Amino acid sequence: MPPYTDITTEIDNAPAGAQIAAIFDFDGTIIAGYSVFSFLREQVRRGDLAPSEIVAVVEAVARFGLGNSDFAALMSLSAQSMKGLKEQDYLDVAQKIFERDLAKKIFPETRALIEAHMRKGHTVAIISSATPYQVEPCAKYLGIDDVYCSTMEVSNGMFTGELGGPLCFGIGKVNAAVALAKAKNVNLDDSYFYSDSTDDIELLEYVGHPRPLNPSQKLREIAETRAWPTRTFKSRTSSSTLGVTRNIATKLSLVGSVVAGLPIWALSGSKQEARNFSMSTFADVASAVAGLKLEIIGEKNLWASRPAVFIFNHQSDIDVLICSKLLRRNFSGVGKAEIKKMPFIGRAMEYAGVVLIDRKNSKSAIAALEPLIDRIKQDNISVVIAPEGTRTHSKKPLPFKKGAFHIAMQAGVPIVPIVIHNAMDVSPKGDSLYYPGTVEVEVLSPINTSRWTPENLDKQVAKVEAIYKSTLGKSTAVVE
Structure with a gap:
């Protein structure tokens, strides 16, 4: 529901x-x-x-x-x-x-x-x-x-x-x-x-x-x-201490999940299997700690065509957890370079295969993304990335950057849009609290990129951006 x-x-x-x-x-x-x-x-x-x-x-x-x-x-x-x-x-x-x-x-x-x-x-x-x-x-x-x-x-x-x-x-x-x-x-x-x-x-x-x-x-x-009907909402009046604790515990669970995966790497020799274990464990533990539940529409599209480049609209820092919960295994992500400065968290993210880029330096950012193309082709690893590049307060997405689309086009894999409707309910931008709640997510059908070229890429990006605006706009669409 x-x-x-x-x-x-x-x-x-x-x-x-x-x-x-x-x-x-x-x-x-x-x-x-x-x-x-x-x-x-x-x-x-x-x-x-x-x-x-x-x-x-x-x-x-x-x-x-x-x-x-x-x-x-x-x-x-x-x-x-x-x-x-x-x-x-x-x-x-x-x-x-x-x-x-x-x-x-x-x-x-x-x-x-x-x-x-x-x-x-x-x-x-x-x-x-x-x-x-x-x-x-x-x-x-x-x-x-x-x-x-x-x-x-x-x-x-x-x-x-x-x-x-x-x-x-x-x-x-x-x-x-x-x-x-x-x-x-x-x-x-x-x-x-x-x-x-x-x-x-x-x-x-x-x-x-x-x-x-x-x-x-x-x-x-x-x-x-x-006899006037009344309602009282408590979602923004809960304990600040509890909300901050959820936030901290959610992030620390990533470190614990990474540590738990290290023996698998040591015994099997497969770093990717260890990563898969760690990210799957993180998704389940962190969701329970944060009080996050997902209502997923189109779940079959998560597995319909892998590897793929999964893109999502970025509303909240809990989007990382949402994507981990959805994708589970054999994926890599892209994050901001500032994460490196976070004690333990930065190292854990890098171990998990997340590529941390400097958003202010476009040349270095593009160079950092190039190895992901090889990982998709050689290791069948999917990539998840927010084409907006940063979070927004609104349901209306910011203009899309082209990095994710370049990766998909050059790797020859489809784009799979993940539309997150209300992550800001659980973790609003600018807030240090996490609030328990259910986030509605739509996973749309894979988009074939085989006919994409550098010449028509802008047009293709505009089409995908329009899909997001249309899908997110349904929540306020007028019923005729």
């Missing part, structure tokens, strides 16, 4: 069409915690706030959290603290904060709900009391075009220290939903609103399908009296 099917069942069975809206609050609903703290830390780091301003903002946030201050006072103070700053600088900072801090806090279950609504062709929107700088990078990442927020006044590219209009809070969220309904011909009686807080009670009462998500205790009590 694909991940999160139990969570999306209601939406999967709901009517389709853009006349139905799925409206999401942001803090505590789409992401765990509150984005304001990430922005406050960044302002302190950059020196944008004087010590007195820091104390005032922290006190205001605390008072609001305890219910001793109204939201307008908090937002006015925030606006004043930004007076004189360039908006463009803040936009750039906002993107960095999303990539560094907020992307890893997105609840995968909430993202699954968003994608389920998109598959139904529903109008998906975020209505948040936060600012666009907090919300819009995440909305763009999730593919959400309609965003309603509280705004700050900007004049000549500079923040004035004043609010930009009515706050998107309380009844202001209802007004935003009504504006959305008028703009998109939405029927709010048939629409959904997801929120974690009683601050949004007006909009929860206004829509036809209120859906408290990660509700506060007070909202949970209200929901129980009104």
Whole structure:
């Protein structure tokens, strides 16, 4: 069963069409915690706030959290603290904060709900009391075009220290939903609103399908009296210590698996058999330690044509484990040269046959890949490589580099695409934690490379890249 099917069942069975809206609050609903703290830390780091301003903002946030201050006072103070700053600088900072801090806090279950609504062709929107700088990078990442927020006044590219209009809070969220309904011909009686807080009670009462998500205790009590269905997601609120332990133990299991394979090499004289034992052991032990499960579609394609060049879209550092779990034996990989600096891990990766390349030096990288062609031809060893060259936050892959395709073409073996749908749920980019979960993987049919030439290689790479975009896009495809 694909991940999160139990969570999306209601939406999967709901009517389709853009006349139905799925409206999401942001803090505590789409992401765990509150984005304001990430922005406050960044302002302190950059020196944008004087010590007195820091104390005032922290006190205001605390008072609001305890219910001793109204939201307008908090937002006015925030606006004043930004007076004189360039908006463009803040936009750039906002993107960095999303990539560094907020992307890893997105609840995968909430993202699954968003994608389920998109598959139904529903109008998906975020209505948040936060600012666009907090919300819009995440909305763009999730593919959400309609965003309603509280705004700050900007004049000549500079923040004035004043609010930009009515706050998107309380009844202001209802007004935003009504504006959305008028703009998109939405029927709010048939629409959904997801929120974690009683601050949004007006909009929860206004829509036809209120859906408290990660509700506060007070909202949970209200929901129980009104028979509103509730859900609480804990995938991004588990123990940090446990998550870090999973990460470390997963990596160390590679070292242990390599050591366990050394006697096989000594007794049999076959380094490859020892590698096969080590990688297979690593795949099983590390998956158990990390809490990783795979839902595999097209598993037969893993064995249909070997040797081959297996390529995968790179979402997470746990992709290494996923590929080991899939391929099991007689394969080699490609990694970044920085791995050499990791104590024990670097040596273990090299022993396992992984070629570590300097991505910044294209000539040396190409030279390092050439022996892999001989290994494919002479030893029937497959190669697994990420054509993007680095990880990305998004399901949308980065432009493919041609190294993997050159190897396949010159070795005369097929390309086998491995499409990883949601590895970021288990190990988000930039996070040191591993979260237990199920990753959906599609192994597509082998692609014949016998007619590939240096002259048509760019065209062939573009075709494969298009296959990835199409396959990954199915999760948000509109159901007709």
